[in-house]
Amino acid sequence: MAKRWTNKLTRSDVTPEPIFMNRRKLLAGLGLGAGAAGLGGLTLGAMPGAALAQDDMALEPNAWDEITSYCNYYEFGTRKDDPAQNAHLLTTEPWSITIDGLVDKPGDYALGDILSQMTMEERIYRFRCVEAWSMVVPWNGFELADLLDMVGVKPEAQYVAFETVYRPEEMPGTRYPVLDWPYVEGLRLDEARNPLTLMATGLYGKPMPNQNGAPIRLVVPWKYGYKSIKSIVRITLTDKQPPTSWNKAGPSEYGFYSNVNPEVDHPRWSQASERKIGGGLFAKKVPTLMFNGYEEEVAALYDGMDLKANH
Ligand SMILES: Nc1nc2c(c(=O)[nH]1)N[C@H]1C(S)=C(S)[C@@H](COP(=O)(O)O)O[C@H]1N2
Numbered sequence: 001m002a003k004r005w006t007n008k009l010t011r012s013d014v015t016p017e018p019i020f021m022n023r024r025k026l027l028a029g030l031g032l033g034a035g036a037a038g039l040g041g042l043t044l045g046a047m048p049g050a051a052l053a054q055d056d057m058a059l060e061p062n063a064w065d066e067i068t069s070y071c072n073y074y075e076f077g078t079r080k081d082d083p084a085q086n087a088h089l090l091t092t093e094p095w096s097i098t099i100d101g102l103v104d105k106p107g108d109y110a111l112g113d114i115l116s117q118m119t120m121e122e123r124i125y126r127f128r129c130v131e132a133w134s135m136v137v138p139w140n141g142f143e144l145a146d147l148l149d150m151v152g153v154k155p156e157a158q159y160v161a162f163e164t165v166y167r168p169e170e171m172p173g174t175r176y177p178v179l180d181w182p183y184v185e186g187l188r189l190d191e192a193r194n195p196l197t198l199m200a201t202g203l204y205g206k207p208m209p210n211q212n213g214a215p216i217r218l219v220v221p222w223k224y225g226y227k228s229i230k231s232i233v234r235i236t237l238t239d240k241q242p243p244t245s246w247n248k249a250g251p252s253e254y255g256f257y258s259n260v261n262p263e264v265d266h267p268r269w270s271q272a273s274e275r276k277i278g279g280g281l282f283a284k285k286v287p288t289l290m291f292n293g294y295e296e297e298v299a300a301l302y303d304g305m306d307l308k309a310n311h
């Protein structure tokens with residue numbers, strides 16, 4: 001299969017130094033104090049510092065250590081370093097994905113059988129968390145559209161729902177009701193079929209580390225990071241908009257679409273700029289780009305839509 005989308009990223013310097021930021025305030029709002037949820041770390045608001053021009057958003061991938069040590073994977077804890085500490089507990093072999101709902105060929109598909117039919121690519125994508133930090137990640141994976149074609153999507157299908165594996169015995173973070181487990185996410189079918197939408201199985205040409213969502217996760221680079229659901233065990237085609245974990249946890253703060261948009265602030269913080277992980281605490285505050293820099297590729301999906309109402 002031909003490569004249908006090409007990166008337009010160029011290189012600039014990025015130096016390593018992780019920072020810590022979490023959703024302590026939201027958790028506090030849910031009645032989960034830092035102690036109750038086992039939280040730690042420092043909550044940083046927008047930091048001072050000159051915003052760089054958008055040309056400086058030209059990108060070099062973050063270091064392996066940055067990508068694999070500064071993670072959000074709440075099933076393994078809410079601190080950024082918890083997943084790297086705890087995710088080794090997750091068994092990722094054997095692995096299969098149940099694909100069901102409005103498809104021609106529903107079933108439990110062994111991951112190896114899926115991969116043998118997919119075209120693997122490297123995609124260097126910007127990755128923008130709703131918490132206003134960002135990285136650049138060299139993913140390995142295949143287009144979700146190819147998997148959907150493999151199983152055959154029925155004409156009535158309008159949405160794709162995803163579910164993360166839920167194994168309390170392997171996931172110490174699920175002792176806490178931070179989210180309603182299992183973690184679930186969803187996309188509109190046309191978003192799922194967009195060539196940018198990736199099912200990722202690796203980083204830097206190596207198998208996906210557990211903390212980053214082994215053995216297979218979604219990557220939707222124009223949306224806030226929480227849409228990129230990890231360790232997927234179920235994909236369901238449906239004609240109804242599926243529930244999503246962060247929307248259930250905070251409906252006024254996290255919508256279904258969750259497109260990166262510098263003009264639509266989070267109710268409690270600005271989304272106009274972001275801190276690049278690896279830039280150091282007081283450097284590299286950069287303006288956030290519409291659709292995280294993928295406007296050309298995805299803006300047409302939302303023609304005529306009120307992006308504030310549909311945040
Ligand atoms: N199952 C699951 N998927 C998840 C999350 C999570 O807590 N659980 N966190 C999300 C959030 S908020 C972000 S920013 C990204 C982080 O991906 P990374 O740790 O590989 O950078 O994963 C997303 N996918």
Ligand SMILES: [Mo]
Binds near residue numbers: 072129131225226
């Ligand atoms: Mo995130």
